[in-house]
Amino acid sequence: MSAENYRFNVGSFECIVVRDGTFAYPYPAKNVFINYFVNAPRDRLRQVLGEHNLDPEQWEQYVSPYFSLLINTGQRRVLVDTGAGGLAPTTGRLISNLQAEGVSPGDIDTVILTHGHPDHIGGNIDSEGKPAFPNARYVMWKDEWVFWTSEPNLAGLKISEHGREILITAAHDNLLPIQDQLDLIDHETEIVPGIKAVAAPGHTPGHTAVAVVSDSEQLLYISDTVLHPIHLEQPEWYSAVAINPEEVVTTRRRLLNGAAAEKALVLASHFPFPGLGHVIQKGKVFQWKPFETKN
Numbered sequence: 001m002s003a004e005n006y007r008f009n010v011g012s013f014e015c016i017v018v019r020d021g022t023f024a025y026p027y028p029a030k031n032v033f034i035n036y037f038v039n040a041p042r043d044r045l046r047q048v049l050g051e052h053n054l055d056p057e058q059w060e061q062y063v064s065p066y067f068s069l070l071i072n073t074g075q076r077r078v079l080v081d082t083g084a085g086g087l088a089p090t091t092g093r094l095i096s097n098l099q100a101e102g103v104s105p106g107d108i109d110t111v112i113l114t115h116g117h118p119d120h121i122g123g124n125i126d127s128e129g130k131p132a133f134p135n136a137r138y139v140m141w142k143d144e145w146v147f148w149t150s151e152p153n154l155a156g157l158k159i160s161e162h163g164r165e166i167l168i169t170a171a172h173d174n175l176l177p178i179q180d181q182l183d184l185i186d187h188e189t190e191i192v193p194g195i196k197a198v199a200a201p202g203h204t205p206g207h208t209a210v211a212v213v214s215d216s217e218q219l220l221y222i223s224d225t226v227l228h229p230i231h232l233e234q235p236e237w238y239s240a241v242a243i244n245p246e247e248v249v250t251t252r253r254r255l256l257n258g259a260a261a262e263k264a265l266v267l268a269s270h271f272p273f274p275g276l277g278h279v280i281q282k283g284k285v286f287q288w289k290p291f292e293t294k295n
């Protein structure tokens with residue numbers, strides 16, 4: 001196994017968290033914490049950050065990991081999300097990290113896109129603008145596709161005009177070229193045997209989680225339902241890029257309640273690598289318990 005990747009099993013399925021890179025978020029607001037918890041009362045936010053040994057004055061930049069999930073079911077090779085491609089010099093390592101595992105782009109038969117943000121679809125195409133996974137069917141929730149491929153209204157987002165332009169341009173550049181290989185879904189459905197799309201709207205209109213079940217073991221890839229472990233403890237604090245904040249909160253409660261009750265292994269896109277852990281129910285809120293990794 002490459003040091004870039006993390007391999008684990010869900011029942012008989014072989015899974016690998018494949019690194020794409022990292023991205024340092026310079027937000028327009030001086031303090032990045034505010035962008036992650038945009039509606040948090042400032043005093044309370046200060047207190048909670050302190051409980052996590054985070055200094056609110058020191059967080060002017062936040063380095064987030066980016067990664068994708070590869071699932072080999074035995075019959076199928078499924079990739080969930082494609083990283084950020086050329087978004088930054090520190091991103092776009094997905095293909096070489098797949099190759100380090102002996103997987104070439106042509107081996108992938110299904111690409112599931114959880115949502116249309118640049119860090120999840122940025123590797124959809126190659127340097128010539130063609131689909132990077134030539135033999136795959138790309139699967140996305142219909143509402144998500146329609147939102148990003150039309151002229152989305154992002155006026156409600158608490159980010160800069162430049163930030164809004166990046167989101168729209170990246171969506172058009174990375175979604176339109178895959179049209180001929182695209183399958184849109186409009187309800188929760190099994191995409192391949194053992195791998196199911198779960199509605200998780202709010203972060204974006206058709207944001208999708210992915211449930212993986214094999215031999216009574218399960219993994220729930222919650223993508224950007226939560227962006228930081230503090231979101232489990234404060235499920236009502238949402239980020240500056242949440243398209244529908246109320247829905248974010250409802251979706252969080254539904255998915256986190258389910259994951260805690262089922263004791264499912266959970267994968268969160270932007271948690272410290274490899275992003276795996278369990279959700280513990282604490283009354284009406286939750287807590288993140290990172291998975292003890294073997295390496």
Ligand SMILES: [Zn+2]
Pocket residue numbers: 117119120224269270
């Ligand atoms: Zn993301």
